[in-house]
């Protein structure tokens with residue numbers, strides 16, 4: 309069997325959070341078709357002692373607990389060295405550059421990603437200094453942990469891996485795709501709903517006219533994004 313195009317290793321204190329996510333829909337199909345391999349690793353497996361301690365109180369005082377450098381660095385280094393290539397290490401952090409589709413395209417072109425999920429008050433700074441990861445935020449807000457952020461990254465990246473989407477054109481037409489802007493309006497049956505009709509061109513059978521209409525609508529799509537203006 310050929311190697312998957314993309315391998316993703318997730319380092320987390322809560323591997324079970326990914327159970328449902330990895331067992332359904334597009335991500336599941338990508339794994340089943342061996343297009344993507346996703347492994348989860350429990351950071352506690354690198355914590356010493358009976359209590360498997362991974363966090364401790366912050367020096368200098370303050371609330372909460374901080375992830376300790378020794379187990380987290382050991383885990384990341386061990387997972388990185390496990391297979392070739394070492395891959396791109398990404399630390400999910402609200403302090404990182406914000407994820408956008410351009411970054412998603414870059415990540416999807418990598419052969420291997422290692423996603424490190426934080427918890428509690430976050431990471432001992434030396435983890436970042438030693439591992440020199442790329443930081444990545446999914447938005448300017450604070451989650452309780454990096455797992456949901458890692459799922460966002462996995463979901464967005466996996467659908468761009470060749471062969472994952474049934475029709476490779478979907479990713480091209482979509483919002484933020486190579487065409488730029490937002491996707492054209494979509495309709496399905498019924499043809500009339502509460503007095504609103506599907507635009508005639510879409511049922512005309514004239515493929516050139518449909519393509520033209522979609523190109524034009526793409527530019528002028530009334531956006532829910534306040535940064536874009538409504539067409540007059």
Ligand code: SAM
Pocket residue numbers: 399400401402403424425426427428429430431444445446447448449450451452453454455457
């Ligand atoms: N004390 C940290 C701060 O103020 O920057 C926040 C820590 S947060 C409660 C715990 C973990 O959730 C982080 O280490 C990170 O892995 C993850 N996280 C929280 N918000 C995130 C975001 N917007 N994007 C990516 N990861 C996030």
